[in-house]
Amino acid sequence: MREGLQEIVMPQLAESLVSATIERWLKQPGDRIDMYEPICEINTDKVNAELPSTVTGKLVKILAGEGETVDVGAPICLVETASAGAPAESAPDSGDAAQPQARQAAASDGDEGAAPMSGRYSPAVQRLAAEHGVNLAEVRGTGLGGRITRKDVLNYIESGRASGKPADSRSADPARQPVRSSGLHLSEEPKLPAIEVEAAAPGSGEYFIDVSPLRHTIATRMRQSVTEIPHAWTMIEADVTNLVALRNKLKDEFMKREGINLTYLAFFLKAVINAIKDYPIMNSVWAVDKIIVKRDINISLAVGTEDGVWTPVIKNADQKNIAGLAREIDDLARKTREGRLSLSDMQGGTFTVNNTGSFGSILSQPIINYPQAALITFESIVKKPVVIGDMIAIRSMVNLCLSLDHRILDGVICGRFLQRVKENLESYSIETTTLY
Amino acid sequence: MAVMHYIDAIRLAMEEEMARDEDVFVLGEDVGYKGGVFTTTKGLLEKFGPERVLDTPLAESVIAGAAIGAAMYGLKPIAEMQYADFIFPATNQIISEAAKIRYRSASDWTCPVVIRAPIGGGVFGGLYHSQSVESVFFGTPGLKIVAPYTAYDAKGLLKAAVRDPDPVLYFEHKKCYRLVSGEVPEDDYIVPIGKANVLREGDDITVIGYSLPLHFAMQAAEDLEAEGISSHILDLRTLQPLDKEAILEAVRRTGKVLIVHEDNKTGGVGAEVAAIIAEELLYELDAPIMRLCGPDVPAMPIHAPGEKHFMLNREKLRDAMRQLALY
Numbered sequence: 001m002r003e004g005l006q007e008i009v010m011p012q013l014a015e016s017l018v019s020a021t022i023e024r025w026l027k028q029p030g031d032r033i034d035m036y037e038p039i040c041e042i043n044t045d046k047v048n049a050e051l052p053s054t055v056t057g058k059l060v061k062i063l064a065g066e067g068e069t070v071d072v073g074a075p076i077c078l079v080e081t082a083s084a085g086a087p088a089e090s091a092p093d094s095g096d097a098a099q100p101q102a103r104q105a106a107a108s109d110g111d112e113g114a115a116p117m118s119g120r121y122s123p124a125v126q127r128l129a130a131e132h133g134v135n136l137a138e139v140r141g142t143g144l145g146g147r148i149t150r151k152d153v154l155n156y157i158e159s160g161r162a163s164g165k166p167a168d169s170r171s172a173d174p175a176r177q178p179v180r181s182s183g184l185h186l187s188e189e190p191k192l193p194a195i196e197v198e199a200a201a202p203g204s205g206e207y208f209i210d211v212s213p214l215r216h217t218i219a220t221r222m223r224q225s226v227t228e229i230p231h232a233w234t235m236i237e238a239d240v241t242n243l244v245a246l247r248n249k250l251k252d253e254f255m256k257r258e259g260i261n262l263t264y265l266a267f268f269l270k271a272v273i274n275a276i277k278d279y280p281i282m283n284s285v286w287a288v289d290k291i292i293v294k295r296d297i298n299i300s301l302a303v304g305t306e307d308g309v310w311t312p313v314i315k316n317a318d319q320k321n322i323a324g325l326a327r328e329i330d331d332l333a334r335k336t337r338e339g340r341l342s343l344s345d346m347q348g349g350t351f352t353v354n355n356t357g358s359f360g361s362i363l364s365q366p367i368i369n370y371p372q373a374a375l376i377t378f379e380s381i382v383k384k385p386v387v388i389g390d391m392i393a394i395r396s397m398v399n400l401c402l403s404l405d406h407r408i409l410d411g412v413i414c415g416r417f418l419q420r421v422k423e424n425l426e427s428y429s430i431e432t433t434t435l436y
Numbered sequence: 437m438a439v440m441h442y443i444d445a446i447r448l449a450m451e452e453e454m455a456r457d458e459d460v461f462v463l464g465e466d467v468g469y470k471g472g473v474f475t476t477t478k479g480l481l482e483k484f485g486p487e488r489v490l491d492t493p494l495a496e497s498v499i500a501g502a503a504i505g506a507a508m509y510g511l512k513p514i515a516e517m518q519y520a521d522f523i524f525p526a527t528n529q530i531i532s533e534a535a536k537i538r539y540r541s542a543s544d545w546t547c548p549v550v551i552r553a554p555i556g557g558g559v560f561g562g563l564y565h566s567q568s569v570e571s572v573f574f575g576t577p578g579l580k581i582v583a584p585y586t587a588y589d590a591k592g593l594l595k596a597a598v599r600d601p602d603p604v605l606y607f608e609h610k611k612c613y614r615l616v617s618g619e620v621p622e623d624d625y626i627v628p629i630g631k632a633n634v635l636r637e638g639d640d641i642t643v644i645g646y647s648l649p650l651h652f653a654m655q656a657a658e659d660l661e662a663e664g665i666s667s668h669i670l671d672l673r674t675l676q677p678l679d680k681e682a683i684l685e686a687v688r689r690t691g692k693v694l695i696v697h698e699d700n701k702t703g704g705v706g707a708e709v710a711a712i713i714a715e716e717l718l719y720e721l722d723a724p725i726m727r728l729c730g731p732d733v734p735a736m737p738i739h740a741p742g743e744k745h746f747m748l749n750r751e752k753l754r755d756a757m758r759q760l761a762l763y
Contacts, residue, residue: 124691124722144763150691150722151640257599259628436543436601 006055007063007075013044013343020044021069022076023213026130027059033079038130040076043213044343057081117145124150132157214308225370229286230406233365236418240381241396243267243428250435258323262435265355266326268378271424272353273297273318279417283350284373286407300349300369301329303336304359310336311369313349323435357381357398366403373408376421377401398425437621443613445587445620446476446552449594450514452624454484457512460598463490464499464516464552473518474554474613500526500551504534504603507549512598520553520607521567534603535578550597550604555583556648556698558611558747562738568699568730570675573605574708580629581676583607585650587618589673592627600629607675609648609698616651630674632682638666641760642686644709645696646672649728649748653696656754665761675705680712687713691722694760698748701729723763728756 010020023041027033038050039059057079064076118141121129125148129136132153139156141148211219247262254262276282276297284293297318300311312332314320320328335341352369357380368375379399386395400421404414440448454460461484462477468491471478481489492499496517503515517523523530534547557566573579580602584590590608597604635650636657643653650671657667670686672678687693693713695706710725728748736746 122691122722123719127719147763149763256626259631 004081005060006057006079006081008039008051008054008077008079009075010042010064010070010072011051012072013042013049017044017072019069019071022064022066023048024066025062026050029059029061031059033057033059034126037126048213051076053079055079055081117141117143117147120147122147122150125153128153128157134160212307218308221370222367225367229368229370231368232404232406232409232411233401234404234411234414234418235363235399235401236422238398238400238422238425239386239395240264240398240425240428242430243425244381244396246428246430246433249430254323254326254435258327260326260330262323262326263329264357264381265329265353265378266322267428268355268425269299269314269317269325269329269353270322271421271428272351272376273299274424275417275420276351277318278420279413281409281413282374282417284408285350285371286373286405291408294350296348296350298348298350300352300372301332302352302354302369303333305336310341310346311349311352312336312341312345313347315348321436322433326435351375353378356401362399364401366401368403368405372405374402374404374414376403437619439617440587440620441614442584442587442590442608442616443474443476445591446594446608447478447480448620448622449591449598450477450480451483453512453514453595453598454480454488456624457598458488459510460512460514461488461490461506462514462516463492463503465492465494465518467491467516472516474610476552476608476613477516496522496524496526497529500529500534500549503549503551504529504537504547507534507547507603508537508545512548512550514550514552514598517551517553519561519565519567519610520555520569521564523551523553523569524572526551527572530573530579530603530605531576535576538602539578546601547603548598548601550594550600550606552594552606552608554610554613555607556609556611557736557743558648560740560743561610561736563735566736566743568697570607570697570699571704574675574705576676578603579676580604580674581607582629582674583609583647584627584673585609585612585616585635585647585671587616587620589627589633589671591620592625593629593673595624596626596629599626604629607647611648612651615648627673630677630679632679632686633671633673634669634682634686635671636667636669638668639690640666640668640692641757642668642670642690642693643696643753643757644670644672644683644686644693644706646675646705647698649696649698649753652748652750652753653757655750656757659750659754660757660761663758665758667757672705672709678705678709678712680716683709683712684716687717688720691720692726692760692763693721693723694726694728694756696728696748696753696756698730700732701727702732704729723760726756726760728752 013020021043023043025040027039033039033053033056035056036052039053040051042049042051059077060080061078063078064070070076121136128150134153134156136148139148139152142152143149247264251262280293283297284291296316299314299317301314303310303312312335314328317325332345335345349369349372351372352375354366354375354377356364356377360380362379362382364377366375366377377400379401381396381398383394384397385392386397400418402414402418450462462480466473467477468481468486468489477489499515503513506513517526530551534549537545537547555568570581570583573581580600582593582597582604584593594606597606635654645653650669653669657669660667668686668689670682695709697704697706699705706727706729710727713725730746737743
């Protein structure tokens with residue numbers, strides 16, 4: 001390895017990202033850093049990641065502080081790297097470096113040779129130690145050759161908390177440990193807003209909630225959408241009596257065979273996707289001097305959680321059948337609930353569908369998922385008296401609400417589009433519809 | 437609920453599916469008058485007649501080929517390979533035809549065939565009646581592969597396989613036939629293909645495997661419990677597609693993982709499981725990923741000490757699991 005000072009730069013975490021924010025430094029100047037060891041947590045639109053070090057050495061200087069937003073490619077810290085022999089000489093200088101201390105601890109424990117594994121840390125141990133700020137020199141290893149095991153660290157954290165040393169509450173719950181995906185640490189857990197009650201100011205009738213990164217992103221996107229896009233809104237009503245009968249007939253068998261729910265949403269998505277195929281302009285973006293029409297139909301699906309709303313994407317939705325869509329919906333909803341969405345799950349949406357009926361709404365006026373051209377909602381299915389010919393019948397009716405970018409779309413085209421969605425929905429029937 | 441042997445659960449699944457759907461039929465060597473060399477199909481001929489229980493010539497490519505053709509025309513054949521060792525003449529039919537027809541025809545044609553084959557050793561079957569053939573088919577997209585360990589799963593997975601719209605290889609372990617028994621509901625249920633199952637919960641080590649070795653892992657876990665070592669055991673049940681989420685969850689639980697199977701180590705299913713863990717969970721690992729598998733020798737030896745050396749057992753599992761726990 002090259003000797004001297006090296007910069008660690010902000011990597012490009014995903015194609016579309018231009019910058020990221022430093023959430024927290026896990027290493028401080030003077031700390032020893034191993035290759036691939038997480039040095040800080042960074043924060044991008046809706047995704048958090050730990051940044052692994054690209055070099056081995058000693059952290060000399062932090063160039064971008066916590067909360068600072070850094071462009072991709074810009075340096076964030078300086079690391080002093082040394083040739084292979086050097087760390088042994090420099091180790092005694094850095095008194096707080098973990099490894100020498102571990103060796104001292106082992107030596108003071110008795111014969112140094114009796115604990116040959118005490119300085120070798122597994123990835124799990126290193127990560128836990130970094131997350132909880134544990135000095136591994138203080139942990140007693142019970143594994144092979146005095147190795148510190150993951151359980152040793154967990155026990156240490158547990159006992160430390162009991163003796164009044166508070167561990168970092170944000171990562172204290174092992175059940176919520178984030179998923180690791182292809183080398184980068186994608187911790188998708190939305191941070192729970194820390195609720196602080198203002199201390200005993202008499203008569204204070206308010207309290208504050210920290211704005212989480214997710215909340216911040218939602219706020220930014222919503223504001224951008226309503227300020228940039230001239231919204232217009234329209235609604236249509238469809239008769240889904242046949243669809244209700246069809247789904248009731250198929251859902252149990254489908255559950256048995258596929259192990260997932262056959263939701264109305266899958267049928268609705270298919271109806272919308274087929275209508276988009278007929279009116280591709282719905283699948284476009286305003287680019288000031290031109291309109292970009294997207295060939296791929298990637299449906300952003302609005303999925304609500306306790307903390308906010310996410311819009312994971314069903315890619316190439318036009319190439320999926322109803323069963324395939326049902327599976328995708330189930331998969332994305334589950335990933336969202338479990339906080340396991342990856343950056344790629346969130347990218348590339350061209351048109352958004354929101355199943356507002358799922359929380360009982362019968363009418364909504366949604367804000368477009370910027371920079372798409374339109375967003376459609378599927379409201380609650382409600383039984384209503386309807387006039388057919390000169391008779392009154394009880395039919396299952398549903399409202400579909402469309403918000404549109406009036407720079408791209410006008411009433412006529414949207415009316416035709418909605419009419420097509422309606423036709424598609426109403427043409428589902430037990431005789432003709434297949435799931436596969 | 438009835439307690440029954442693994443083999444009886446398999447027979448019951450076929451019987452129920454044949455009664456439920458007249459498109460379901462079985463074919464294979466000696467499956468009719470003899471009722472199968474292991475008695476797996478015993479009684480089916482009497483119950484469903486010679487048109488739905490076909491004794492075939494000793495030609496596995498014909499058994500698989502005829503079954504695949506019938507499946508493409510809408511029937512639901514259950515083809516039996518008398519021993520998994522004999523499946524190789526049918527490999528071309530399975531890999532080149534059954535696995536590819538949906539893809540090749542853009543879903544115009546499908547092939548809902550089930551091919552049952554008894555795998556594994558431990559019955560003194562020697563070179564040609566003991567092989568584990570999973571790895572031969574494992575890397576072939578288009579095939580689903582299941583390998584049940586419990587009697588409950590043996591029935592539920594076979595019923596799921598019959599109803600699956602695509603080809604399913606059903607690998608039953610012949611040593612499990614009468615070694616493994618358990619409660620099996622006598623009504624209709626399926627075990628979904630693609631879902632693994634936690635057999636035992638624990639927090640020191642994770643054992644991942646399928647089929648017979650899990651029997652030894654469960655026994656070893658009992659032994660180790662007395663030593664204060666708690667084992668988390670995951671039954672893959674389906675080998676293709678692997679239940680990746682369940683694998684990751686099981687490993688995350690302890691950070692130490694042992695993968696077991698009887699098929700030989702090199703290029704086995706465990707290699708893929710290990711790769712998935714290495715790709716996704718490096719920073720959760722607290723010990724090197726460990727595998728305990730059959731040795732890389734051409735086949736099961738035909739002498740008792742050799743077979744004992746080849747097969748996994750309670751002691752081998754216990755030693756490996758303890759070694760991992762102590763790491």
